[in-house]
Amino acid sequence: VPNLQGPRYVSPVPSGGFVVSEECGDVKVFMSSRKLLSSLSSKYGHQFGNPAGVCVDTDGSILVADEQRRTVHLFPEHGAPICLVSTGLQRPAGMACSSSGHLFVADTVENCIKVFKYCVRPP
Numbered sequence: 001v002p003n004l005q006g007p008r009y010v011s012p013v014p015s016g017g018f019v020v021s022e023e024c025g026d027v028k029v030f031m032s033s034r035k036l037l038s039s040l041s042s043k044y045g046h047q048f049g050n051p052a053g054v055c056v057d058t059d060g061s062i063l064v065a066d067e068q069r070r071t072v073h074l075f076p077e078h079g080a081p082i083c084l085v086s087t088g089l090q091r092p093a094g095m096a097c098s099s100s101g102h103l104f105v106a107d108t109v110e111n112c113i114k115v116f117k118y119c120v121r122p123p
Contacts, residue, residue: 001034011054021051027064044081053095065092084118
């Protein structure tokens with residue numbers, strides 16, 4: 001995939017595509033054909049500081065750690081972005097989310113993994 005601006009983290013999307021964070025301050029979503037589907041900055045009008053870790057949950061929502069702002073935002077397929085974590089992170093980097101609604105965030109300043117419960121789905 002050419003023409004990325006400092007690609008940092010990548011995560012697969014359930015539909016077969018993938019999402020990439022760029023050091024320049026954007027997150028891009030690609031189809032399985034590697035064709036650009038959307039830019040989260042453009043689609044949601046969201047201004048990133050320095051996007052780092054990305055992951056996609058079972059609902060297809062994209063979660064992004066912002067290293068500069070020390071936050072994690074959730075970008076649903078429909079609707080406005082939701083700030084999931086706004087305190088307690090020093091430098092969020094890599095992330096993963098589980099099917100049970102847990103979010104795992106690597107904090108490189110505190111040398112640890114922080115675990116958050118962000119979504120409770122009925123069985």
